[in-house]
Amino acid sequence: MEQKPPLSYANSVLDAAGFKFQLRKHLDGDTRRRLDIKRFSNLDIDGVIRDGKAELVSLIEDVVWCEVNESDLKLYGDVTVVKFIQVAQLIIEYLIHAKDTLALNLNALAKKYSAKKREIQTLSKSPH
DSSP: OOOOOOOHHHHHHHHTOOOOOOOOSSSSOOOOOOOOOOHTTOOHHHHHHHOOOHHHHHHHHHHHHOOOOOHHHHHHHHHHHHHHHHHHHHHHHHHHHHHHHHHHHHHHHHHHHHHHHHHHHHHHHSOO
């Protein structure tokens, strides 16, 4: 896979955002968000890939906010676990694409802003 050059301005903004992972375990008993395993066992991975992001976006919440542990995985067959991992891979790929697209747009806007700022500074220094 081709390595992309760093997106300096976007990276500085993203690094400054202060990301922290959210807890999946709840302290008040077993009120955790359960994985909708039926959805994954019936999921057509090739269809998700072929049809684009619409279904994938709806799966993001299921994957991101559920708590999955060893006992959950023991309840389901290997095929369902593999589908869950494949969906997680697709989500990561989609999010990397979204981050790169947003970073490119942010960098382009930063360049336009800098150019306009220089233009305004030049105009304000020139005699009228």
